[in-house]
Amino acid sequence: MDMLWHVWDAIASHRDIIIIQTINGIVTGMILALVASGLTLIFGIMDVVNFAHGELFMLGAYVGVVVLATSGSFWLALVLSTLIVGLIGAALQITTLRPLLGRDPLTTILATFGISLVLQNYALWQFGPVPRKIEEPITGQFALFYLQYPWYRLLIAALSAAIIGGLYLFLKYGTYGIWIRATTQDRVMAQAMGIPVPWVHTAVFAIGAGMAAASGVLFGPLVGINHAMGLDWVLKAFIVVVVGGMGNLGGSIAAAILVSLLEAYAVIVISEINLGGQPLSPALAIIVPFIVLIVTLLFRPTGLFVPTPK
Amino acid sequence: MLRTEDLTVRFGGLTALNGVNFEVGRGEIRAIIGPNGAGKSTFFNCLTGVIRPTFGRILFNAENIAGLPPNRISQKGIARSYQITNILPNATTLENVRIAAQSRRHGWALLTHHADFHDILDKAHAVLQSVGLDAKADELAANLSHGEQRNLEIGIALATEPQLLCLDEPTAGMSAGETHDTMALVRRIAENLTILIVEHDMQVVMELASRITVLHYGEILAEGTPAEIQQNPKVLEVYLKT
Amino acid sequence: MSAPQPPVQPLVTVDDIHTFYGKSHILHGVSLVVGKGEVVGLLGRNGVGKSTTLKTIMGLVRPSQGEVRLEGRAVTSLPAHKLARLGIGYVPEDRRIFKLLSVMENLRTGLDRHGVAEARKRELLGKVFEYFPVLAERRGQAGGTLSGGEQQMLAIARAMMLEPKIILLDEPTEGLMPRMVSQIKQIVDVLHREGVAILLVEQNVPLTLEASQRVYIMEKGMVRHHAAASELRVNDAVIQQYLGV
Numbered sequence: 001m002d003m004l005w006h007v008w009d010a011i012a013s014h015r016d017i018i019i020i021q022t023i024n025g026i027v028t029g030m031i032l033a034l035v036a037s038g039l040t041l042i043f044g045i046m047d048v049v050n051f052a053h054g055e056l057f058m059l060g061a062y063v064g065v066v067v068l069a070t071s072g073s074f075w076l077a078l079v080l081s082t083l084i085v086g087l088i089g090a091a092l093q094i095t096t097l098r099p100l101l102g103r104d105p106l107t108t109i110l111a112t113f114g115i116s117l118v119l120q121n122y123a124l125w126q127f128g129p130v131p132r133k134i135e136e137p138i139t140g141q142f143a144l145f146y147l148q149y150p151w152y153r154l155l156i157a158a159l160s161a162a163i164i165g166g167l168y169l170f171l172k173y174g175t176y177g178i179w180i181r182a183t184t185q186d187r188v189m190a191q192a193m194g195i196p197v198p199w200v201h202t203a204v205f206a207i208g209a210g211m212a213a214a215s216g217v218l219f220g221p222l223v224g225i226n227h228a229m230g231l232d233w234v235l236k237a238f239i240v241v242v243v244g245g246m247g248n249l250g251g252s253i254a255a256a257i258l259v260s261l262l263e264a265y266a267v268i269v270i271s272e273i274n275l276g277g278q279p280l281s282p283a284l285a286i287i288v289p290f291i292v293l294i295v296t297l298l299f300r301p302t303g304l305f306v307p308t309p310k
Numbered sequence: 311m312l313r314t315e316d317l318t319v320r321f322g323g324l325t326a327l328n329g330v331n332f333e334v335g336r337g338e339i340r341a342i343i344g345p346n347g348a349g350k351s352t353f354f355n356c357l358t359g360v361i362r363p364t365f366g367r368i369l370f371n372a373e374n375i376a377g378l379p380p381n382r383i384s385q386k387g388i389a390r391s392y393q394i395t396n397i398l399p400n401a402t403t404l405e406n407v408r409i410a411a412q413s414r415r416h417g418w419a420l421l422t423h424h425a426d427f428h429d430i431l432d433k434a435h436a437v438l439q440s441v442g443l444d445a446k447a448d449e450l451a452a453n454l455s456h457g458e459q460r461n462l463e464i465g466i467a468l469a470t471e472p473q474l475l476c477l478d479e480p481t482a483g484m485s486a487g488e489t490h491d492t493m494a495l496v497r498r499i500a501e502n503l504t505i506l507i508v509e510h511d512m513q514v515v516m517e518l519a520s521r522i523t524v525l526h527y528g529e530i531l532a533e534g535t536p537a538e539i540q541q542n543p544k545v546l547e548v549y550l551k552t
Numbered sequence: 553m554s555a556p557q558p559p560v561q562p563l564v565t566v567d568d569i570h571t572f573y574g575k576s577h578i579l580h581g582v583s584l585v586v587g588k589g590e591v592v593g594l595l596g597r598n599g600v601g602k603s604t605t606l607k608t609i610m611g612l613v614r615p616s617q618g619e620v621r622l623e624g625r626a627v628t629s630l631p632a633h634k635l636a637r638l639g640i641g642y643v644p645e646d647r648r649i650f651k652l653l654s655v656m657e658n659l660r661t662g663l664d665r666h667g668v669a670e671a672r673k674r675e676l677l678g679k680v681f682e683y684f685p686v687l688a689e690r691r692g693q694a695g696g697t698l699s700g701g702e703q704q705m706l707a708i709a710r711a712m713m714l715e716p717k718i719i720l721l722d723e724p725t726e727g728l729m730p731r732m733v734s735q736i737k738q739i740v741d742v743l744h745r746e747g748v749a750i751l752l753v754e755q756n757v758p759l760t761l762e763a764s765q766r767v768y769i770m771e772k773g774m775v776r777h778h779a780a781a782s783e784l785r786v787n788d789a790v791i792q793q794y795l796g797v
Contacts, residue, residue: 175660175664178653178657178660178661178664179661179664181650181652181653181657182650182653182657182661185650185651185652185653186648186650188612188632188648189644189648189650190633190650190661191612191631191632191633191636192612192632192633192636192642192644193633193636193661193662193710193714194633194636194637194661194662194665194714195661196633197633198631343797345598345755346598346726347727395575456575456576456577459575479599482576482599483573483575483576483577483578483773484577484772485772485773486580486772489772510597510598510599510600511599511772512597512796512797524797539797540796540797542797545797546792546796546797549597549795549796549797550757550758550786550791550795550796
C-alpha cells in the first residue's frame with residue numbers, strides 16, 4: 001500500500017516530463033513506423049530482408065536536401081524525394097532482386113547488403129562527409145510546460161500517421177491493394193488468378209522505398225543528414241519488425257510506437273538513477289529497444305502482436 | 311514381431327489414426343495402402359519415433375516403443391527409407407552406406423584411421439551389392455540417377471542392420487524400368503527381414519506383398535492376401551468412390 | 553475398342569510432357585487433348601501425376617521436355633499469370649482461396665482485369681451469385697471462415713471470374729459430403745452448357761464418367777488409356793486395372 005503511494009507520488013511529481021516524453025516517443029515512433037512499414041511489407045510479400053532500407057532512408061534525405069536547395073520548398077522536396085527514391089527502388093528490385101527470386105534467401109540478403117554499401121559510398125562521394133541540414137517547413141514553438149516545443153515535431157507525427165493511414169486504405173480498398181494482399185498470402189495462387197506477381201513485387205519494393213525516403217525527409221530537420229544516418233535507423237527498424245511480427249503491418253506500427261515510448265520513458269527513469277554519486281547518462285536508453293527484442297524472442301518469437309502459433 | 315494396440319494419433323481436432331490394431335509377423339512383406347489422408351505416413355511416423363502417439367502402444371519384440379525418440383528406435387532395429395530422398399549428396403555412395411553401418415558399432419577408437427575398420431567397409435560393400443550399387447561405390451551420390459538414389463536410400467536403411475524395414479513409397483517418381491529393378495531389389499533383401507511398404511503403385515503392391523493392410527480415415531478397413539483384397543467389395547468401393 | 557477421335561477444335565494440347573520435381577521424374581511423356589467446350593476426365597490413383605499435369609498446363613511447373621499448346625499456340629514457357637489472362641482457370645486440389653481476403657475480394661482477384669467493362673463485371677458477379685447463393689450471403693466474410701464445401705464453390709467461382717476458355721479442376725469433390733458432390737456435378741454441367749471446357753481430375757469414377765465426354769487414365773506418370781466416357785463402365789476391367797486394387 002505504501003509502495004503504491006510512492007509510485008503514484010513519483011509519477012505525479014514527474015507529470016510534466018512524462019507527458020513531454022510521451023509526445024516525443026510518439027513522434028519518434030511514427031517515423032520509425034513509417035520506415036518499418038516499408039520493411040515489413042517487403043518481407044511479407046517476397047521474403048526479402050532488405051538491408052538497404054536504411055540507405056533508402058538516407059538517400060531520401062539527401063534528395064530532399066537537393067530539391068530543397070534548388071526549389072526552396074520543403075513540400076516539393078518531400079513529394080519528389082518519395083517519387084524519385086521509389087523509382088530507384090523499383091529499378092534496384094528489377095535489376096538485382098528479380099533474378100534472385102526463388103534462390104536461397106541468403107543471396108537476397110547479400111544483394112541488399114551490397115546495395116546498402118554502394119549507396120552509402122555513393123552518398124559519401126557525392127555529398128561529402130560534412131552533414132547537411134534541411135530546414136523545417138514550419139518554425140515556431142508552443143509552450144509545453146517548461147519547454148518550448150517545436151510545432152514541427154507534431155507535424156511529423158501527423159504526416160507520418162497520414163501516410164500510413166493512406167497505405168492502409170490503399171491496401172484495404174484499392175484494386176492493386178487487393179493484388180498486394182493476395183500475393184502476400186499466396187503467391188502461386190495469385191499468379192494463377194492472372195495477377196502479374198513480378199510487377200506486384202516491384203511495386204511493393206518501390207512503395208517501401210518511397211516510404212523510407214519520406215521518413216528521411218521528414219526526419220531531416222531533427223538531425224544532421226550524413227551518409228551513415230541509415231545505420232541507426234535500419235537497426236531499430238529491424239527490431240521493430242521482429243517485435244511486431246515479420247510481415248505484420250499493424251504489428252510493426254504498434255511495435256514502433258511501443259519501443260519508442262519505452263525508450264522515451266527509460267530516459268526519465270535513467271536520469272533519476274545515481275550511480276556512485278554520478279547521474280547516469282540518458283543516452284543509455286538506447287539499450288531499451290534491444291531489451292524489448294530479447295524479451296520478444298524469448299517469449300513470443302513470432303512477434304508480440306501475432307497470435308501464438310499452435 | 312510388431313504389434314500395435316489401439317494406436318491413436320490426434321492433431322488437435324483431427325484424428326489421423328483411430329485405434330489401430332496392427333500386427334505383422336517376422337519375415338513378412340506387408341504392404342500398407344489407402345487413399346490420400348488415410349494415415350499411412352502418420353502410421354510410419356509413429357513406428358519410427360517421429361511422432362508420439364496420443365494413445366496406444368507399439369510393441370516391438372514385446373517391448374513398448376511408443377514415444378521413444380528416433381535414434382533409440384533405430385538402435386532397437388527399425389529402419390526407414392523416406393519418400394523424399396535423404397541421402398548425403400556430397401559423399402560417395404560407399405561413404406553414405408558406411409556412415410550408416412558405423413552407427414551399429416559403438417566405440418571411442420578416435421585414433422584408428424577409417425580405412426582400417428575392415429569389418430565396416432566389408433559390410434558397406436555387401437549392402438551396396440545387395441542394392442545393386444557396388445559398381446558405383448566411389449561415385450558422388452549427387453551424380454546417381456533418381457532410381458539409383460532411391461535404392462541407395464534403401465541401402466542406407468539396410469546398413470543399420472534392422473529387423474524391420476519401413477519403405478515409404480520407394481518407387482515414387484520412377485519409370486517402369488526403375489520400378490522393376492526396385493521390386494527385384496526388395497525381393498532380394500526380403501529374405502532375412504520383415505518389410506513394411508507404403509505404396510500407390512498397385513502392381514508393385516500386388517506382386518511383392520505377402521499380405522496387405524488397407525487404411526482408410528485412420529482405421530484398418532481390410533487386411534488379407536493380395537487376391538483377397540482385390541476382391542474385397544469395401545476396398546473396391548473406397549478406391550472407386552462409388 | 554479403338555481410341556476415340558481427337559476433337560475437331562483442340563483448345564489445349566499437351567504434347568509429350570516430361571516434368572521433374574527436383575530429381576523425381578514425375579511425368580514420363582504425357583500427351584492429351586481437350587477440345588473447345590469439352591469436358592475431359594483425367595483418372596488415376598494417387599501419385600500418378602494428375603495434379604502435376606494440371607500444374608504444368610497452368611505454367612506453375614516447367615516441363616523439362618515437351619510442349620503445351622493453347623489454341624494451337626505454344627505456351628509452355630509462359631508464366632502462370634499470362635496463361636490465366638489467356639483463358640486458363642485453375643482450381644487446385646486444396647482450393648487455396650485467399651483466407652484473409654473476403655469472399656468478394658477473392659472474386660475480385662479474378663474480376664479486376666484490364667479491358668472489362670463495369671457492366672460486364674456486374675453481370676459476371678450476378679451470374680456467380682445466382683449459381684452460388686451461399687457466396688452472395690457470405691460476401692463480406694473472410695475466406696478462411698467458410699466451410700470446406702463453400703471454399704470449394706468460392707474456388708470455382710473465382711476461376712469463373714476470369715471468363716476462362718478452360719477450367720482445370722483438381723479433385724473438386726475430395727473431402728466433400730455426398731450432397732455437395734452432386735452440387736459439384738451440377739456446376740460442371742452448368743459450365744459445360746456455358747461452353748467452358750473442363751479438364752477434370754478426379755478419383756470419383758462414377759462422377760467423372762457421368763460428367764465427361766472423354767476420359768484419360770494415367771498410371772505412373774503416363775497416359776495408359778483413352779476412351780469415350782460412354783464406352784466405360786465402373787466395373788470395366790480397364791477401370792479396375794488402373795483404379796482398383
